[in-house]
Each structure stands twice: as structure tokens, then as C-alpha cells.
Amino acid sequence: MSSEQLNRGRRSIPGQVYVLSTTCxxxxxxxxxxxxxxxxxxxxxxxxxxxxxxxxxxxxxxxxMHWMLQLKSGTLAHLARRVKSSSALALNRSSGRQGRVWQAGYFDHAVRAEESLQRQAMYILANPVRAGLACAIGEYPFAWCVWGLD
Structure with a gap:
């Protein structure tokens, strides 16, 4: 699917909170x-x-990865592209490997006003528990939350 097709219907609103996810x-x-x-x-x-x-x-x-963020400037497409390309370059350099790190595209969810930001954060932090990588929130070393819920 082309980048244009992936971005169709997406909005990038400064001040809006999004959950951005992408897969290797x-x-x-x-x-x-x-x-x-x-x-x-x-x-x-x-x-x-x-x-x-x-x-x-x-x-x-x-x-x-899952990333909950408040967009301040730019677009989600630019942000996702930059994070994915820079992290892939760094990972390939550090591991001595070449090739694709990330799948094309990404998933985004605009957090609606009636949704709880903390509930969204807890869902993200509980991901390693659901995957069996940790027994409790806060045990997984590659997770963080501004509210200190981890």
C-alpha cells in the first residue's frame, strides 16, 4: 500500500493526544x-x-512499539517516518546488520476527550504483562509513563 493511501483520512492536529504503534x-x-x-x-x-x-x-x-504523545508540531506521518528511519539506522549500525527493521506504515489512534489518558497509558504499560514478558507493570525495563504509574 502506498504512503498516500496509508495517510488518507488521517489528521495531525497540534495539541491532540495520539497513540502511535508500529511493528517490526x-x-x-x-x-x-x-x-x-x-x-x-x-x-x-x-x-x-x-x-x-x-x-x-x-x-x-x-x-x-507503542507511543502515546501529544503532537506539538509537524504531522504524524513525518514523526513516524523520522522515528522509524532514525531508529532503524541506529539499530542496523549497532548490530552490524542491514535491511528493513520496521513494517511499512503505522497505526494511530487519536485519544478522544472522553477517554482517560491514564487508562490509555496503563494499557500501553501493561503490554509486556499481557505478552508474558513481565509479571507486573513496572517490571519491564523498556516502558515509561509521565504519571509514574509504572
Whole structure:
């Protein structure tokens, strides 16, 4: 599917909170170590430093990631492209590998006013528990939340 088709109907509204998710190419488990997860986490921090987002919660799972953010500037498409390309480049360099890291596209969900931001964050933080990677929220090392719920 083309980038144009993937972006059809999407809105990027400054001030809106979104949950952005994407999966590794062929569901490969590329983020198993701190060094590999840091390739993605560094990009979350970079986008915040550049003033594009305010991060609210995130988790980097072995084969995918979820990021809850408040968009400050730019578009979701640009943000997703930048995080995915920069993290893939860093991961391939650090691992001595080549090739695709991420699947094409991404999923986004605009958090509606009536939805609880903390409930959305808890869903993200509980992802490793549901996957059997942790027994409780807060045990998984590659997850973070602004509210300190982890």
C-alpha cells in the first residue's frame, strides 16, 4: 500500500493526544536488549527535544512499539517516518546488520476527550504483562509513563 493511501483520512492536529504503534518487519524480534531498545527510545526523546511532541507513555516491545504523545508540531506521518528511519539506522549500525527493521506504515489512534489518558497509558504499560514478558507493570525495563504509574 502506498504512503498516500496509508495517510488518507488521517489528521495531525497540534495539541491532540495520539497513540502511535508500529511493528517490526516480518514481526522480527529486534528489540531484546537495552542497547537495541535505546535505538527507539532515543528517538522518542529526540522528538521531544526538538519540540515536536510531549511524550506521555511508551513501550518498546521485542517486535513492536507503542507511543502515546501529544503532537506539538509537524504531522504524524513525518514523526513516524523520522522515528522509524532514525531508529532503524541506529539499530542496523549497532548490530552490524542491514535491511528493513520496521513494517511499512503505522497505526494511530487519536485519544478522544472522553477517554482517560491514564487508562490509555496503563494499557500501553501493561503490554509486556499481557505478552508474558513481565509479571507486573513496572517490571519491564523498556516502558515509561509521565504519571509514574509504572
Amino acid at each position: 518487519h516480518a514481526r522480527q524480534r529486534r528489540f531484546l536488549t537495552k542497547a537495541s531498545a535505546d535505538c527507539v527510545i532515543t528517538q522518542f526523546h529526540e522528538m521531544e527535544t526538538l519540540g515536536h511532541v510531549c511524550s506521555l507513555a511508551w513501550v518498546v516491545m521485542p517486535d513492536h
